[in-house]
Amino acid sequence: MAAVFGAFVLGFSSILTGLNFIVTMHRMRAPGMTFFKMPLFPWALYATAWIQVLATPIVGITLLMIIAERWLRIGFFDPSLGGDPILYQHLFWIYSHPAVYIMILPAMGVITEIIPTFSQRRIFGYKAIAISSLAIALVGYFVWAHHMYTSGMSTTARWIFSLLTFLVAVPSAIKVFNWVSTMYKGSIQMAPPFLFAVGFIFLFMIGGMTGLSLGALATNIHVHDTAYVVAHFHYIVFGGVGFAFFAAVYYWYPKMFGRMYNFKMANWSFVFLFAGFNLLYFPQFVIGIMGMPRRYFDYLPQFTFGHQLSFFGALLLVIGIVIMLITLASKKGAKAPDNPWGGRTFEWQIPSPPPVENFEVMPELKENEGPYDYK
Numbered sequence: 172m173a174a175v176f177g178a179f180v181l182g183f184s185s186i187l188t189g190l191n192f193i194v195t196m197h198r199m200r201a202p203g204m205t206f207f208k209m210p211l212f213p214w215a216l217y218a219t220a221w222i223q224v225l226a227t228p229i230v231g232i233t234l235l236m237i238i239a240e241r242w243l244r245i246g247f248f249d250p251s252l253g254g255d256p257i258l259y260q261h262l263f264w265i266y267s268h269p270a271v272y273i274m275i276l277p278a279m280g281v282i283t284e285i286i287p288t289f290s291q292r293r294i295f296g297y298k299a300i301a302i303s304s305l306a307i308a309l310v311g312y313f314v315w316a317h318h319m320y321t322s323g324m325s326t327t328a329r330w331i332f333s334l335l336t337f338l339v340a341v342p343s344a345i346k347v348f349n350w351v352s353t354m355y356k357g358s359i360q361m362a363p364p365f366l367f368a369v370g371f372i373f374l375f376m377i378g379g380m381t382g383l384s385l386g387a388l389a390t391n392i393h394v395h396d397t398a399y400v401v402a403h404f405h406y407i408v409f410g411g412v413g414f415a416f417f418a419a420v421y422y423w424y425p426k427m428f429g430r431m432y433n434f435k436m437a438n439w440s441f442v443f444l445f446a447g448f449n450l451l452y453f454p455q456f457v458i459g460i461m462g463m464p465r466r467y468f469d470y471l472p473q474f475t476f477g478h479q480l481s482f483f484g485a486l487l488l489v490i491g492i493v494i495m496l497i498t499l500a501s502k503k504g505a506k507a508p509d510n511p512w513g514g515r516t517f518e519w520q521i522p523s524p525p526p527v528e529n530f531e532v533m534p535e536l537k538e539n540e541g542p543y544d545y546k
Contacts, residue, residue: 179234189223203536215280218304230266264315278415289365290357303342336386363437367418374410399459425507429524440495447487
């Protein structure tokens, strides 16, 4: 009961954080910065914030229902009290599927900052990327039941949720198309943040394509609750969110700490992380299709080789993380210039590390300027 109440209280932090971001972006933009001159990372946070504000109350209400059921013996979910456990599953996924977008949208925003900087090109399709973030947030509310095709819902409901699952992939595909188009004919700088960003795109595409196969009714029912789902989830959340986080750390590290890091070590961390990740999770697709259920600690002999590959992939992954931590913990790097990557957004126009108030003079965006005006 204490854990349920604690989760309920923590939900308020998510809601208030979302409100904070929304109000900040509406009321505190720099002079001259209209919504469509705002960098695309804040756009991604804006879409995320709306999910936090609108979806988190659902899980809060669900937690209150659990408390009422246990204290007041009101039958919401417990069949012995006249409740329906499937209702709990619906309420859980109505929140928890948008929660995946709470994680992935900021990651997409990071990639949208890194790609134009290291390509030295204006972002391709600025408005399409901005609006696609809002589209992901909007459609993401209506696809929760693709987690529940085997729970006994009607055939009509299943094909509707299947269609909506395919639709939510469209704005993500728009982003991938625009990232690749931005790199086309760009002056590519193969620095560690860019490597992790490109790694993100590759892994996210695998996660997205396998997500479409899970959206299809026949395929989903075959691989439901198998290792295939484990692999898909991790390609999105670790291959996506994780690699974007690593890219962000390497990208903003010089600005945060005023020091550069060892590029060779950082590149090796990418090699081990990328190779280890794929060796760990890609075999899970194969053994999942073969019938390996998830959440089992033991398995039949035909799944042995896949699990062994995953084990060696996990070792490479750990080595990559250790190399990255050593690289970032080292304080022997050269002093970072104010703008080591040639970025155009405001944070690269101040000293490294930033002064206490960030900007000594309020920055202003001129009428004919944008956040990605590369020559």
